[in-house]
Amino acid sequence: MYERSSVAELAESLRSELNRYSVGGKLPSSRALVERFRVSPVTVSRALAQLAAEGLVLTRPGAGVFRAAPRTRTPAAGDTSWQEVALSAEGAAGEVVPRSVDATGVLVSLAAPPPGVIELNGGYLHAGLQPERAMAAALARAGRRPGAWGRPPVEGLPELRDWFAREIGGAVAAADVLVTAGGQSALTTALRALAPPGAPVLVESPTYPGLLAVARASGCRPVPVPVDADGVRPELLAAAFEATGARVFVCQPLFQNPTGVVLAPGRRAEVLRIARAAGAFVVEDDYARSLAHEDAGPLPAPLAAEDADGVVVHVRSLTKITSPSLRVGALAARGPVVDRLRAIQVVDSFFVPRPLQETALELVGAPAWPRHLRAVAAELRHRREVLAGALRRELPGLAVPRPPSGGYQLWAHPAEGGDDTALAAAALRAGVAVAPGRPYYCAEPPGPRLRLGFAGVAGPGDLVEAVRRLRCALGPAA
Incomplete structure (x- = not known):
């Protein structure tokens, strides 16, 4: 199990058990938690730090970890409507012109997908491909x-x-x-x-x-x-x-x-x-x-x-x-x-x-660097071929004109008349996160497009499963 998922799971387990302790009550020692949950001391330390950041526990060096007093007062909601004016700029003749910044296209590749969703919209190598x-x-x-x-x-x-x-x-x-x-x-x-x-x-x-x-x-x-x-x-x-x-x-x-x-x-x-x-x-x-x-x-x-x-x-x-x-x-x-x-x-x-x-x-400068580059080059080629092959077999209507020999994505063309935003929403409901093509254009796009990444999944098997789910959600003529 990856360290970050172990931390999240342990933090959730401890969070669910906090009611067993009175306010100020001492939690089990780190050593006891290591033995009980069969995780590393680092995982225990990070999970407790997460609970402390949430205000649920207090850490006292040399004494242990204790349940914190619950927060009893919720800050009153203020009126922030004035910010709409402050965050705008004066245009010609005093006209107020919005200055909003749309980061939607960036957030798509940064946000972690919900549990169980296969990530084909990511912008980075999966942890298993990183030279950790x-x-x-x-x-x-x-x-x-x-x-x-x-x-x-x-x-x-x-x-x-x-x-x-x-x-x-x-x-x-x-x-x-x-x-x-x-x-x-x-x-x-x-x-x-x-x-x-x-x-x-x-x-x-x-x-x-x-x-x-x-x-x-x-x-x-x-x-x-x-x-x-x-x-x-x-x-x-x-x-x-x-x-x-x-x-x-x-x-x-x-x-x-x-x-x-x-x-x-x-x-x-x-x-x-x-x-x-x-x-x-x-x-x-x-x-x-x-x-x-x-x-x-x-x-x-x-x-x-x-x-x-x-x-x-x-x-x-x-x-x-x-x-x-x-x-x-x-x-x-x-x-x-x-x-x-x-x-x-x-x-x-x-x-x-x-x-x-x-x-x-x-x-x-390390000897591991060229080895890492060669390993990623081989794996990206393999994943590209697996994903492109699965699309040809299962989704012939989702055309990929020319699979690239570099990068980590396929630029797929759904059937004309489709709506890439609707297709991406349907894919997500089926358990696959893909990126609609609209945010990649600063003017009207020539047609529906989907960006399918293959570097952010755990392995080629996930790509085959993702295409199977897409076929169920979109149909072969997508």
Whole structure:
């Protein structure tokens, strides 16, 4: 049983037994709980800490754990309606314009599914695919490094910046790299640095909902540029720059999320040329480079490695290939824009905690690191084939035009006339969480779409079972 589920179960058991004790009564010792429930001391400690955080027990060092007095007074409900005005902005002629931020598309991939639901909407590797032992060992070694708990340089540790620079390649040097708190933080910093509030920002269509949320939260206006089987369409990109006057284009040239397409070789230089002619930056979100499947073949270099003029602002992260909690990434750029990016990041967060940076350094330098990359590449390929095969057999109406050779999702096209939101709701009722395609578009979608992830489940067997449930819920002609 995973540690986090053991903690939750033990906490629930203890919570249900609290009425056996009077207020101030002492609970059994940690040793007694370990023996009774056959769990580790760490599990007991975490379960008791959870109850203490809920105000149900009190922990007295050296004395034990005691039942806390129940809360007798419920705070009176106040009137918060005034916040509707305070959270809005004055528009033209005094008109009140809502400034709400829609994080729905992001929360879908972050929220844990209900018990018994198979998670095909997640955005991270399942715990069984994460390098937990290697990360634990790296964290232990990092904690013993001299100065590991001191203040790091605001740009990041030099050794980690150098590692990211070598990973990106080309003429990118360590001085061009800033260490960030993951890829989402890097995207936020990039957009805040490059696009003033109210400015248009060109994005691929469809694209990652987290990017759309970042753009809108920054006050920018995302403008879609369609993607086909070879990536973004250069002629439409040029037309969008001309029509909007945008100075930023955000793209994922490698295993684009959600479609999985790779920007074709003939379009790579064209995208850079078009952006350069428009006096615009290309923000390259290289989120999936470490998520290439075993059969992917040689990968194209990042656009940043082929950029001589400082057009590309490159985003890279270790989070997707390791753990949601190892939030270490990088921004790479050349020219005066580096100073702007650094200033925005310092104002927002000062720096990435040094222990995390030291842990990342220990992890990527360990012999277990290349083994982990190979294991994930093989497993992702296997899971892709299992899910795609099950869909072909059980749900032929749910078309997947081109299964990708990288990333962790299939972009499925239900039958025309379907409603992807309704299909996702029906799937959830059947015990499968999938992501509807609507949040991936900042304008009207061309048709219903479903995003089916295969990295967040315990194993391939769950994928087969998920498709069986989907068939029961949606029917073979979905």
